[in-house]
Amino acid sequence: MEIIMIVLAGILFGFAVYNILQKRLLRIVIGTALLSHAAHLFILTMGKLKRGAAPVLREGAENYSDPLPQALILTSIVISFGVTSLLLVLAYRAVKTNGTDNMEELRGNNHD
């Protein structure tokens, strides 16, 4: 199961990167969002999957799934939410100010 999930994370990474390399701002934002999904899945898989109960202490349970990656991912989800929304609003702002969302047109020139 872990190998399948690692491969799935790898595929998600690939598509995320493909999106990031596009010209459209919206695609780039989507790419970063996809990238964080891939990373979360990746981290979770590193802690081994399906090895016991959910990490909430209770009588009778002997094994719990690894709580540490989960804690890290929880932090990361919130942070990547902040990043994605900031990027999104930045894109919105850039489009409003410059009238385009094509990154090639937003390059500026050497003397700026």
Next chain:
Amino acid sequence: MIFAILMPFIIAMCIPFIARFKSKIHTGYAVFATALSIFIYFLTLLVSGETDIFYHYSWIPSLGLDLTFYTDGLALFFALLISGIGALVAFYSVHYLSKNERLGHFYVYLLLFMGAMLGIVTSDNIYALYSFWELTSVSSFLLISFWFTKKASTDGALKSLLITVLGGFSLLGALVLLQIVTGSTSIRTILSEGSLILSSDWFPLIIVLLLLAACTKSAQFPFHIWLPDAMEAPTPVSAYLHSATMVKAGLFLLLRFTPVFRESESFFIAVSVIGLLTLFWGSYMAVRQTDLKGILAYSTISQLGMIMSMIGYGTEAALFAAMFHILNHATFKGSLFMAVGIIDHETGTRNIRKLGGLWKLMPVTGIISVLASFSMAGVPLPILNGFLSKEEFFTSSWELAHTRTFSTGFADVLMHVVPYAAVAGSIFTFVYSMYFFFGTFTGKRDKDIAEKAHDPNFGMLISPILLVCGVVIISIFPNWFSHHLLHPAANAVYGEALKEHHIHFWHGFTPALVMSLIVVILGTAFYLTRKYWAGLYQVLPGKLSGNAVYRALLTVSEKQTKTVNDRLVNGSLRQYNMVIISVISVVTLAILFGTNAFDLTNIDVSPVTLPGSLPELAVALIMITAAIGTTVSEKKLTAIIILGVVGYGLSILFVLFRAPDLALTQLSIETITVVLFLLCFRHLPEMERDIKEKLSKKVTNIIIAAVCGLMMTLVGLAAYSQRLFPSISDYFVKYSYKLGGGDNIVNVILVDFRGLDTLFEITVLAIAALGIYSLIKLRHKGEDR
């Protein structure tokens, strides 16, 4: 001790506040007081005879990084020089710089320099030494470019910085090698491991790097070219940094390591040859200058070369003479610089062709100059210390052949050539000294200058007068200085106690006296006939010039940098990402395969069973389809919704993999994100009129994406298959209730074990929120809501 060395830095921090009152009191007085108190402190150390006072502070002991200061004779000698001349220069600058200048800046730089210089001479840790060394380069740069509106100033500053930092870099290399060889970062330990260094394979490289550092700092041929340009600095700076102290840091470095190197033949050859060559070239070029400060700059180069050659000799007499001459040079050259500053201040020019006949107009300055320049020339008078140390120089050159024996033929020949080279170099020293004095103070007087030139107010004269008094006092009581100051220093340099050394004005009809007389007679002849041989400069240096090399290097490197920079930094986000991602991918893949990081034989995976694993597989399939969808969808609405599918799919996976907290968070965050996307979506242009990409670009994108995906998959496999360290998760499971008082382990980790992380996470979120708010509210001028 520590306070004396840190005091300049501490006062420097207060200078901006003191400078506010500069209309009432000149900021320079504060610096004067600082330097004077440091001088007195070191003087008490000298008088009490207490050397080897340590201050030790351990910073990173495992890396050998600590702050250790100690004073031996050599450190004390230099510390006295630095603080003593520093005090005089500060006092002089009070009258030299008007209150309209940026005094705050000036004195902060000056104090930084003073502190750094004290740090160099008293540091025991080699890396502390290196840091202080670089700090002197930086403060010198800032001081040379003090009048930064003049192009010559900034150019000169840049040149000095580039050359001295090159030396600093090689110093770092030499010090690292010394640490590798001896295993210690303490100078005292390194010095005690002399034989280890001399026999090591690194020895030649250490010598080369160390010499490069010393020669760039002390303006030795062919790196001397920065010093004349550094004369654009205000004159107090030239007197302080570029004649009395900073340029002697290179000498100090060699002196510090002399106990190890003095026996080495390659050290003798390299240092003596460089020194004598610089002695000759500097004095030869000095005669050609028309700017008074230019003459003094080349003269400094030449004098430094002379001291350098004595360090190279490595004999008792030579090292003692080197210390003596460092002291004397500081006195006469410092006063000459101050005299030039006065002349510049009063007449408005430093051009020796315009000047002349100032003797009657400025008698006090004239007396200062005559004593100092005649001392520099080595005129045999009993009141000139320069003569005494020059005699010592000749004696040690002459006796070299009798005191040392060398195995290689070249060193043996060199040893016999040295006395002649010493005389040849000194002849021009005599010539430029005469040229400096007589050209300025005798001869025809310019009318404009005659009207305004007169001796300055007494305050400006005090410092040079004191220095010239030093010239006279040292020459009258040389043995007092020898006993208290020079001997302890020379002992430290030699590495063992020297014989008691007496300096006499008259010691019979010795070879040294003959050499002096030859210099005086030939020097006078050359001076009087200089019109006839001035054509020599057309041949040598002619078109040969270190400056041309420097300029060519600078132009080429600027052009190349611009080409590379324009290609790399071209404003295309896609290209930046491409470079970053492909470099990471390729390097990681190379390392993975290079180290054979996979161990798939006994990999521990949870089994995939049918139909038990069907939900996971189905979700995975949906997510892959959705991920493909984000890249091909042409409508932005579709793309956003499909992105949502990936997110929700992930939260279902979280549920299946028993991570309830994650699933909940992911679900709610995903919902908010989609809402946010939809809010912005109205304003973003439609994607269907997507800009047509070239096929080749598309293929490149696909390749990079595929390689990156592959790389992450392999990293995952490698990381999963090999566990190098035991997991720390068990700790959290075990202590979650006991220490955190909670059943939900993930929650306890977040709010308790790693509570600070969560606090910062919230901070990040708050900052993002502020950013979003201001981006939405941001209005340019004239833009409506």
